[in-house]
Amino acid sequence: MRRLQARGVSVRFGSLQALDDVSLSIEAGRAVMLVGPNGAGKSTFIKVLLGLVRPDHAVFESDAGRVSIDNAWKERIGYLPEAVAFSENLSGRQLLGFFASARGVARSRVDVMLERVGLAAAGRRAIRGYSRGMRQRLGLAVAILSTPELLVLDEPTAGLDQEGLSVLWSVIAEWREAGRMVIASTHDLALMERRIDEICVLRGGRVLAHGTAEDLRRSAELPHRIWLETGQSPEAKVELLCAAMRKWGKGRIERVGDRVLVEVAADETLELVEIQSGFPGVVQGLRVEEPTLDVVYDKLLGVA
Amino acid sequence: MMGRVGRALVWHELLERTRDRWVIVISVLFALLASGVGLYGRSAEADVAKLTGPSLVTLASLLVPLVALVLSHDAIVGERERNTLGLLLSLPVGRFEVVAAKFLGRSLALTAAVVLGLGAAMLVSEAGGAATLMTLMGPTLLLGLAFLSIGVLISALTRRQATAASVVVVVWFGLVFFYDLGVLGLLVITDGGLPQSVVSALVVGNPAGLYRVQMMHDLAGFEALQDLGVTTGLPGAAATALLWCGWLVLPTAISGVLLSRRKVI
Known part of the structure; x- marks a missing residue:
């Protein structure tokens, strides 16, 4: 996939217009940051992309043609939800094992991913003993397990310490270098600025500005x-x-x-x-x- | 037919549930009490079908629904509260399939708990009694699965896990304890004027009642039911199977429909 374009994404919840004719495009090898105040529509947009919210109107297109938000599409996406809290009874390894089976990924990837996010030593421990940052890193491992073409990150910096942030930056850099795509919703503009290519500012369900950090400054x-x-x-x-x-x-x-x-x-x-x-x-x-x-x-x- | 994600989810659910301390505690308690009943029956040297069996039916009708509800009450709402429902549904899987896989995975955990409990009773009961007690296995599983299905529905209808936990406690007390009292109350109020077919329908309309009546009939014969005041109108084998099917399938199916129709996860 060289390009993904969302056009006219509109979502209404009762009297609330959560997204109003939002259009956004992303090229391969680029990372786009969605920013905006609470209720701006960042998470809703992400959820539409993941098939978790049914839009009233939306058109998705890639360079190969129209994209349907179906199971074939979901095979191409990796997702890190905001403040994810995995089952505490399992170990990190068991959890990743489930997602490996669900994604049809070789079990050997589990250890590779644990190593990648710096949880190799804690992999066999129950998740209840993980810190918030470790849980977030485990979530990141789940998101990148199948090497998805599009990585969707909802508040990825939340709870991460410096080591966790380094892992996150290296993942984003890897995705850009490999010509894949990253969409991240965040409130940490200063932290994310140097790691992304474009910023899309949302407010009240509309795109207020979109461009590089330099474009926005200008x-x-x-x-x-x-x-x-x-x-x-x-x-x-x-x-x-x-x-x-x-x-x-x-x-x-x-x-x-x-x-x-x-x-x-x-x-x-x-x-x-x-x-x-x-x-x-x-x-x-x-x-x-x-x-x-x-x-x-x-x-x-x-x-x- | 279940796809790759659904199959993985079934085993994931089984693994996760068998590590839940509440499930373990209630299952072990059931096994201990069941083996206690088995030992008592053996020491009393009574007919298994007249003492041990009915006692186990009473015990199972109390504890198996509780195990099932504890197992299932957080199936959907727990995932939602932990923010993992979206992650689960971002996998290439349908919403209905997720509900079905959760039900199946937890059914396997429930089966383990029931087999453990009744198996313990069979092990300690007198020689020859195990075969009689074995006949309890299927209906007891059906009872558990019916309550499991109800628990899944509760988890799909509630927005918070704490609410779901409260609702299952109410449902458990309601269906296991108070329902029969309600039927008795109706009989008292109507001075026994209710037709037997209505009484029977009311009794078997509750999965716990259906289980008790069916097992009493199978173990101790029709006379035991007459002692309880039920004289006519018990469903036949086909109707019984249909009732169990309804309890097993309908609540889970409704949960699947509810999740599928939800606009936002």
């Missing part, structure tokens, strides 16, 4: 924060620099100890660098901070 039109380190430079010269920038009049300027903070639009950064170069020896260091994805997200959602 569309949010938030200023970059530029820190100018003045170190031991004479006060008079620093004031002269500040005065020049105020005269330029395109950004907000603030003195913070021996540093100067300037907030300017992304496309004005170079101009600022040129201004400061007119004051040789005053600026000893320069650091550019892009707006974080959390700030971009808040701006897109209209959160103060």
Whole structure:
């Protein structure tokens, strides 16, 4: 599968329009992150994709043609549910053994998967003794057991420690490199940002924005924060620099100890660098901070 | 015909249920009490069909429904509460098949519990009595499966496992203890004016009642039923088989339909 496209996905629960004409496409080798406030429709979209919610309208297409959400389709998907709590009476190995049988995967994959998610030592222990992070890693092992073409992850970072996060990042990277697809719903924008290719922001069941992190930053039109380190430079010269920038009049300027903070639009950064170069020896260091994805997200959602 | 996922789920359910401590506790309790009844019958040197058998019927009619309901009450709602129902249904399997596989897997666990209990009684009873007690096996399994099916339905109808647990306790008390009292109450209120066919229908309309009446009839003969006030209108073999089929199939089938028709999991 080189491409999957969802068009016009609409779901209504009574008076609630959970999804309203949502369209989304994903290419092979790409990872898409679904973000949005609670009730935005992220989980509902995922559930439609998995056949767990019957949409009022939806069209799914791949490069091979129309896709029906049937058993053949489900063979191609791996799923990690949010906050999954497996039966505590079984061991991790027994649980994976069941999913291996159900997926028609060789039993030898069970040990490989336990090793892959760092649970080889705990594989024979009852799940009741697992920490939350270990359970989440076990869920990840279930999701990737059959090497699905599309990996669907619902809040995959929840409960994971650094070791678990490393496993998750390596799985996502592996899926992208192998030309498979990943769709992840999350609230952890900052954590996920560097591991995914595209972000789809949902609100009220509609797509608010969709693109790369860079696309979203651009569309949010938030200023970059530029820190100018003045170190031991004479006060008079620093004031002269500040005065020049105020005269330029395109950004907000603030003195913070021996540093100067300037907030300017992304496309004005170079101009600022040129201004400061007119004051040789005053600026000893320069650091550019892009707006974080959390700030971009808040701006897109209209959160103060 | 059950597919790959369904078959895997049957064995998974069996494995999981046989590790449930409540199921183990009640099954062992049933086995201990059943072997106690067997030992008592042996020491009393009474006819197995007149003492040990009827006593085991009474014991089984109390405990087997309880084992079955404990086994089944979380079949659907437990998965939903643990967030694993979606994971299960994201596998290439139909919703109806999931319910059927859960019923079958738990039926195997129930069979193990019943065989363990009645087997213990047979082992300790007097020589020759085991064959008589063996006749209890089939109907006792049917009784358990009927309650298992009811438990699956309860698990499909409830939204929380705690609610399902409460409902099965009510159902157990209701069908095992109070139902017959209710029928007796009706007889008292009507001053015995209810036709025997209605009384019989009411008694056998409850799987626990059907089991008791059928077993009393098979073990101790028609006179034993007359002692209980039932004189006519007992269903024939075909009707009895049909009743058991209904209790076994209908609640599970309704559960499957309910899950299949659900818009969101």
